Amino acid sequence: MTAQADLRDLESRPQRYWNVDGIPEIIMGLTWMVWGGALILGRQIDHESAYKAYWLVVPPLLAVSGFAGQWLTKKLKERYTYPRTGYVVYKEPSPKLRYLTAGVAVVVAAALAALIVTGRSEGVRMTITPGVGVVISLALLVASMRQKAAHLLALAGVSLALAAAAAALRWNADGMSGLFVGLGLASALVGAWRFRQYLAANRPAEDARQ
Numbered sequence: 159m160t161a162q163a164d165l166r167d168l169e170s171r172p173q174r175y176w177n178v179d180g181i182p183e184i185i186m187g188l189t190w191m192v193w194g195g196a197l198i199l200g201r202q203i204d205h206e207s208a209y210k211a212y213w214l215v216v217p218p219l220l221a222v223s224g225f226a227g228q229w230l231t232k233k234l235k236e237r238y239t240y241p242r243t244g245y246v247v248y249k250e251p252s253p254k255l256r257y258l259t260a261g262v263a264v265v266v267a268a269a270l271a272a273l274i275v276t277g278r279s280e281g282v283r284m285t286i287t288p289g290v291g292v293v294i295s296l297a298l299l300v301a302s303m304r305q306k307a308a309h310l311l312a313l314a315g316v317s318l319a320l321a322a323a324a325a326a327l328r329w330n331a332d333g334m335s336g337l338f339v340g341l342g343l344a345s346a347l348v349g350a351w352r353f354r355q356y357l358a359a360n361r362p363a364e365d366a367r368q
Contacts, residue, residue, distance in 0.1 A: 178243060180233045180352025187346030189227045193220055194338030203334075219269045238353075244361035287333045291321025294341065309348050316344045 176182060196216050203209040282319035301307065320337050323329075329336065 166313050177305055179235070179239050180349040180354075180357040182231055182346045183241070183309065183313070183349030184347075184353060185227045185231045185234070187342040187344070187349060189223055190338045190342030190345065192223055192342075194335040194342060196220060197335035197338065198249055239263070241362040242356075276309070279325075286327045287324040287337055288321045290334065291324055291337050291341075296320060307353060313348060317341050 196219075200209070200212050200216065203212055213332045266314055295317035298310050298317060300313060302310035317337075320340050324337060327333075
């Protein structure tokens with residue numbers, strides 16, 4: 159029984175390490191707010207050629223920001239988490255999965271950009287923001303169950319509430335910025351609260367020995 163308990167502990171340690179400090183939620187929230195800010199900035203461009211050029215450049219940059227967020231998360235964990243609760247190597251996704259994820263992000267962002275630029279299909283424009291909110295909510299729900307992370311369940315509820323608000327208020331595709339900014343702010347605040355709790359409960363190893 160002890161060996162089995164130790165094995166389960168080893169298997170769950172990477173997930174505990176990844177979710178113990180609130181850093182991923184802070185970075186995820188900031189990334190979403192950057193996405194929302196990019197949408198808001200795009201709406202301020204009046205010149206048609208500049209507007210279209212902006213939406214050709216922004217989608218791949220938004221995809222890159224996701225990878226930059228992962229890099230920053232790891233760096234912050236090396237700075238704050240490793241000295242306090244140790245380091246565990248989190249299993250990296252395969253190169254194929256990375257490329258697939260990046261490709262999907264670029265395609266979705268490009269499709270949204272094309273929808274915004276052309277202004278076609280009003281029905282789709284009115285449903286895309288609630289739809290994205292529901293998809294994000296389901297993704298957070300799955301992550302919450304797989305990682306046993308209750309705070310992700312709370313964020314799933316926030317995303318679902320924003321999706322419902324978008325449907326009730328008839329937000330069109332331009333309302334996507336409100337979804338990303340609102341969800342990003344909620345995620346960053348949850349992460350900041352958890353990070354503060356983590357720092358208060360865990361001193362660096364060299365301080366604990368004194």
